[in-house]
Amino acid sequence: MQSTFNLRRFGLLLRYDLHRCHPRYGEVGRTIISGIMFPTLMMLVQLLMGGELYEGSAMVVYRLCLAVGYPIGMAAIQHFQLYPQVAKPGKGIYFALLPASKSEKYLSMLLMTLVVMPAITILGALALDTLLALFHVGPWQEFFWQHEVDWTINPWIAANMAVAAALPAVVAIWINTIRSKWITLLAFLAWLLWLVVSVASMVALLRWHTNKFDTLLGIAFGIQLLALVAAIVFGRRRMDRMTY
Amino acid sequence: MIEIRNLDFSYKKTPVFSGINLSFPEGSIYGLLGENGVGKTTLLKLICGLQRPTVGTCILDGQTCHDRLPSMLQRIVFLPDEVLLPDMATPQRYVDELAPFYPTFSQGTFLHLMQEFEVEPDRKFREMSFGQQKKSLIAATLGLGTDYILLDEPTNGLDIPSKAQFRTILSNCAGEGRTIIISTHQVRDVENLIDPIVILSNNAVLLNAxxxxxxxxxxxxxxxxxxxxxxxxxxxxxxxxxxxxxxxxxxxxxxxxxxxxxxxxxxxxxxxxxxx
Structure with a gap:
């Protein structure tokens, strides 16, 4: 049997992880609760920027951020919900002794954290958005696809969004392999600060639709990409050395 | 066969083993005895790769234990002392999820063991008593059918009839050519079961015979x-x-x-x- 990566075994591992999150009905509940909290946050941001609560562009901004900012926040948190055992010496033995290679386990964690859980989260939030629009609740007077807006977006903004969406989740995976409460707390606070700043920045950039910040965005993209690669590499190396 | 050669291990600055040598040939039920804190559980963790030796080697059938290669992990199972409930709600769901990873898993064996222990496989773990949870995990562990079975205080929490059932079940398992290592203080529970006997002390093996x-x-x-x-x-x-x-x-x-x-x-x- 291949020791590093076996596709069939990797598929079994993904299925195993998916089944582990299935009975966690808390994930659905958390999706709904944060789906309600997120528009509240966006309305506050909109008010701070001097916009009107029911202004059409505010809803576009909110809905676009729902697709990016929301999974940014949830992906990292959901990783700790789905993989608490990685860092715990007790229950971690189930994770450690499952017959799969460390590379397969790490890749499965990355996929679940970066793709599967965010996809579930986005679908849940969009379902809520559609439901609110169906019943014309508050500012939800039309479905999101009915907005007449220019959907083209600065490519550097798009690139930053993509990396920004992935970075906290990958850092969360790395943090999960470090068994130090103080480092974890520090990293969590830094991540929280980054989350607030990045979501606010993306809201502002989307609102103004300007190309003035291309260079800045390019640099920000480069830094975030480096941080992403570093977090992935460090996380994988930590997994190799973990003991229980 | 499990071979431990010139093994040193310590937790930060606390030495546990110093240059120990041990081997566990196949097909026996080993009793691992020792005072509190000498490293019985640590030794089991070193064998299944959960801990890494500071110096020396721990090899299982030619594979380094702490590499935790899938081919090695398929052949070994470790049941810790504390009852750690898996993520799945019931014992049957738990083994259903594990079974694809273990080619030697036997649903029949698992169900037979659950029947012997008088625990429903579809009952939720959280609705069971401590002893029932322990019995369920023992049944799941033995049902995986691995060549090497490491048990840490397996009789803790079992009632008297269950201990007798455990002894019978384990005797049958060993007869199938498996290597079982039991770490225990409850020697009377396994008195006629374990052979050979390994006694550990601080940093050394006192007896292996x-x-x-x-x-x-x-x-x-x-x-x-x-x-x-x-x-x-x-x-x-x-x-x-x-x-x-x-x-x-x-x-x-x-x-x-x-x-x-x-x-x-x-x-x-x-x-x-x-x-x-």
Missing amino acids: PVDRITEKLLFEYGGEQRPDALYSEMQPGGYLNVLPNTSGEESKLNIEALFNAVLRNKNTIKELFKM
């Missing part, structure tokens, strides 16, 4: 007077139990608790007797 060699080298004298030349004496109903060097070649019945105490109190004599 099969029962017939132990009774060849040591005499367990029951019901007599206390002997001054005994390695260990213990007052029992009907007289003293004395543990003596077996100079006459007499056969006697092993008493594991007395053996343990004799070994701990006469390390050098035991070392000389068993040429360790």
Whole structure:
């Protein structure tokens, strides 16, 4: 049997992880609760920027951020919900002794954290958005696809969004392999600060639709990409050395 | 076969093992005994790769244990002392999720063991008592059918009938050519089950011998007077139990608790007797 990566075994591992999150009905509940909290946050941001609560562009901004900012926040948190055992010496033995290679386990964690859980989260939030629009609740007077807006977006903004969406989740995976409460707390606070700043920045950039910040965005993209690669590499190396 | 060569291990600055050598050939039920804190659980974790030796090697059938390669992990299972409930709600769901990873898993064996232990496989873990949870995990562990089974205090939490069932079940498992290592303080629960016996002390292996060699080298004298030349004496109903060097070649019945105490109190004599 291949020791590093076996596709069939990797598929079994993904299925195993998916089944582990299935009975966690808390994930659905958390999706709904944060789906309600997120528009509240966006309305506050909109008010701070001097916009009107029911202004059409505010809803576009909110809905676009729902697709990016929301999974940014949830992906990292959901990783700790789905993989608490990685860092715990007790229950971690189930994770450690499952017959799969460390590379397969790490890749499965990355996929679940970066793709599967965010996809579930986005679908849940969009379902809520559609439901609110169906019943014309508050500012939800039309479905999101009915907005007449220019959907083209600065490519550097798009690139930053993509990396920004992935970075906290990958850092969360790395943090999960470090068994130090103080480092974890520090990293969590830094991540929280980054989350607030990045979501606010993306809201502002989307609102103004300007190309003035291309260079800045390019640099920000480069830094975030480096941080992403570093977090992935460090996380994988930590997994190799973990003991229980 | 499990081979441990010149192994050193310590937790931060606390040494646990220093240059120990051990081997566990296939097809036996090993009893791993020792005082609190000598490293019995640590040794089990080193064997299944959960811990990494500071120096030396721990090899299982030619594979380094701490690499935790899938081919090795498929052949070994570890049941810890504490009952750690898996993420799945019921024992049946738990084994359903694990089964694809273990080619040797047997649903029939698992269900038979659950029936022996009188626990419903579809009952939720959280609705079970501690003992029932433990029995469920034992059944799941043995049902995986791995070649190597490491059990840490498996009888903790089991009632008296369950302990008897456990002994019967484990005897049958060992008969299938598996290697089972049981770490325990409850020696009376596994007295007629374990052979060979390994006794650990601080940083060293005090004894590693099969029962017939132990009774060849040591005499367990029951019901007599206390002997001054005994390695260990213990007052029992009907007289003293004395543990003596077996100079006459007499056969006697092993008493594991007395053996343990004799070994701990006469390390050098035991070392000389068993040429360790």
